[in-house]
Amino acid sequence: MTTQAPAPAGIVIHVDGDACPVKDEVYKVALRHRLPVNVVANSFIRVPSNSLFQLVMVHEGPDVADDWIAERADARSVVITADILLAERCLQKGARALSPKGKAFTQNSIGQQVATRAIMEDLRSTGEQTSGPAPFRPADRSNFLSALEVEIQRLKRAG
Numbered sequence: 001m002t003t004q005a006p007a008p009a010g011i012v013i014h015v016d017g018d019a020c021p022v023k024d025e026v027y028k029v030a031l032r033h034r035l036p037v038n039v040v041a042n043s044f045i046r047v048p049s050n051s052l053f054q055l056v057m058v059h060e061g062p063d064v065a066d067d068w069i070a071e072r073a074d075a076r077s078v079v080i081t082a083d084i085l086l087a088e089r090c091l092q093k094g095a096r097a098l099s100p101k102g103k104a105f106t107q108n109s110i111g112q113q114v115a116t117r118a119i120m121e122d123l124r125s126t127g128e129q130t131s132g133p134a135p136f137r138p139a140d141r142s143n144f145l146s147a148l149e150v151e152i153q154r155l156k157r158a159g
Contacts (some may be wrong), residue, residue, distance in 0.1 A: 010039045011155050013071045014095075016081035017041040021136050022144045026080060027053060029148050038072075040065045058154075075158075078151050096151045101136065102143030103152070 015026055017039040027048055030037045038043040039047050040056045042065055047053045058064045066086040073079055075094035081087055087097040087105035 008066065009025040010075050011035050011152065012072075013037045014073060014077055014079045015039045016065060016069060016079070016086060017045050018043070019082070020080060020100055022080065022141060023047075025141060025145050026148065029145065029152065033152055033154070036040055038069075040068050068130065076155060078155070080148075096155070098144065098147050098151060100144055101140040102145075102147035103148055 009105050011033075013026060013030055013035055015023060015037060017023065018041045018064045020026075020039075023039065023045075026037055026064040027050075029035075030052055031050070037047075038054045038056050039045055039053065040058060042058050044057065045055055056068060066081075066083060066089070068085060069079060070089040070093070071083070073090040073093045073095035077090070077093075077134045079087065079090040079095050079097045080100065081090075081097060082099050082101075084105070087099075090097045091105060091107055099105065107159065
């Protein structure tokens with residue numbers, strides 16, 4: 001008979017769930033490490049039947065899911081989001097933030113990413129055609145799995 005190690009104290013994964021393409025990967029890693037996962041969305045999303053996984057349905061409206069996640073993010077959280085402004089809010093609270101493509105948002109890079117986002121938004125508001133983000137590729141899934149594992153190991157070492 002084998003026994004599983006207890007879940008690392010306090011580590012939690014929050015997923016900005018409405019358009020997240022790597023939820024299955026999050027579940028896989030969370031099961032391996034016995035970590036709770038909150039999938040936050042404003043509509044129903046199926047989550048695996050496991051006590052570690054919770055669907056948090058919030059009211060529709062701008063930033064409602066983001067607000068829920070940002071209010072609960074802390075130094076023991078990993079936040080999965082493609083939303084740069086949500087990532088910035090979570091970093092300010094000490095959380096770790098990853099894009100679904102496996103790119104870690106950091107204090108050193110977030111300022112430039114927010115500025116670039118603002119410039120692109122201004123261009124679009126003037127009618128400028130922009131290309132948008134690159135399509136999600138199979139390599140992005142692999143990059144994400146590696147990056148999530150790295151962040152969890154860092155949190156475990158930090159105690």
